[in-house]
């Protein structure tokens with residue numbers, strides 16, 4: 001029996017950007033490629049053993065994929081000549097670990113050629129890295145198709161770290177995602193690394209009256225400034241997202257309440273009472289955070305958009 005997952009009808013109505021064409025199901029590969037999920041999990045584990053920054057990179061990669069043209073693996077396509085792909089677009093800082101997806105895809109192609117889409121490989125890998133980092137697990141609906149288009153310029157559609165709450169809400173609601181989804185998914189920032197450029201607006205020339213964002217806790221701001229001076233010459237300088245950057249927990253929300261979040265877009269989550277209540281709830285209960293995160297990840301990763309099952313995730317068929 002096909003366990004067809006109702007792909008949120010509200011999302012169908014609200015989504016301005018994506019036609020939701022593929023219906024997803026939990027047992028999509030049960031007959032056509034029963035070994036797919038464990039092969040992908042294994043490739044993700046091997047990749048993480050080689051490089052402990054892999055989990056954060058793959059979680060962010062899936063988010064970037066879903067927010068541009070839906071979760072259609074457009075983020076994985078390489079540029080072709082002058083046609084530069086999303087990989088070459090501006091917010092590409094720290095997008096890496098493509099080798100893990102290449103390896104996972106190779107494994108599933110060996111098991112069942114031409115069956116498992118790159119978009120599904122990435123969605124499953126994003127779940128696996130959360131689990132590997134100590135976060136919650138969930139069943140991933142599958143059946144996404146891969147797109148044939150990836151345009152560097154379209155990465156402008158991604159929310160920026162300088163966004164305020166209304167800009168963030170607009171970006172999410174255009175994709176059928178709510179304020180609760182925004183607050184829960186931002187919890188992805190509990191793992192990983194950020195370059196100085198992503199938060200420099202808060203620590204130098206913040207506004208006419210403040211050099212430093214007054215919502216930043218003072219000693220935290222000072223430490224960020226020492227690592228990221230105004231005319232930073234250190235290539236790739238930056239900081240971990242938090243003191244436990246490889247552990248998926250609710251530290252992110254606790255830090256926001258202490259004025260120790262990195263981005264304006266993180267701090268923005270306490271600028272309305274609705275959003276702030278959610279931040280406080282997740283700071284107070286890791287269980288509530290995990291429940292909400294799973295629900296919102298399934299929603300985000302159900303924004304589909306592709307047409308084919310690519311043979312090689314870097315090039316269209």
Ligand code: HEM
Pocket residue numbers: 053055056057059060063093094095159160161162163168185186187188189191192193194195196197198263265
């Ligand atoms: C709400 C809007 C969001 C904004 C404005 C935003 C912005 C950013 C920025 C600027 C970075 C740092 C990039 C760098 O300097 O290297 C980053 C990193 C990251 N983001 Fe987000 N993000 C958002 C939502 C999300 C979501 C929904 C997820 C996943 C559920 C996510 C997961 C991550 C992860 C895991 C990293 C660390 C990447 C690494 O270490 O390689 N972000 N984000």
Ligand SMILES: *[C@@H]1O[C@H](CO)[C@@H](O)[C@H](O)[C@H]1NC(C)=O
Pocket residue numbers: 080081083
């Ligand atoms: C570049 O993009 C254009 C328009 O999307 C397309 O017609 C053309 O075939 C592409 N060129 C290559 C080399 O892929």
Ligand SMILES: *[C@@H]1O[C@H](CO)[C@@H](O)[C@H](O)[C@H]1NC(C)=O
Pocket residue numbers: 087088089090091092093
């Ligand atoms: C990232 O984007 C910048 C700006 O568009 C570009 O110069 C750079 O080559 C890109 N990096 C990668 C790895 O594609």
Ligand SMILES: *[C@@H]1O[C@H](CO)[C@@H](O)[C@H](O)[C@H]1NC(C)=O
Pocket residue numbers: 153156
């Ligand atoms: C990129 O997109 C913007 C609109 O979002 C447009 O104004 C601009 O001309 C585009 N640039 C290129 C190089 O296509």
Ligand SMILES: *[C@@H]1O[C@H](CO)[C@@H](O)[C@H](O)[C@H]1NC(C)=O
Pocket residue numbers: 164165166167
């Ligand atoms: C958010 O930023 C936009 C664009 O800069 C601005 O028009 C809007 O007034 C800002 N909203 C708030 C509540 O600050």
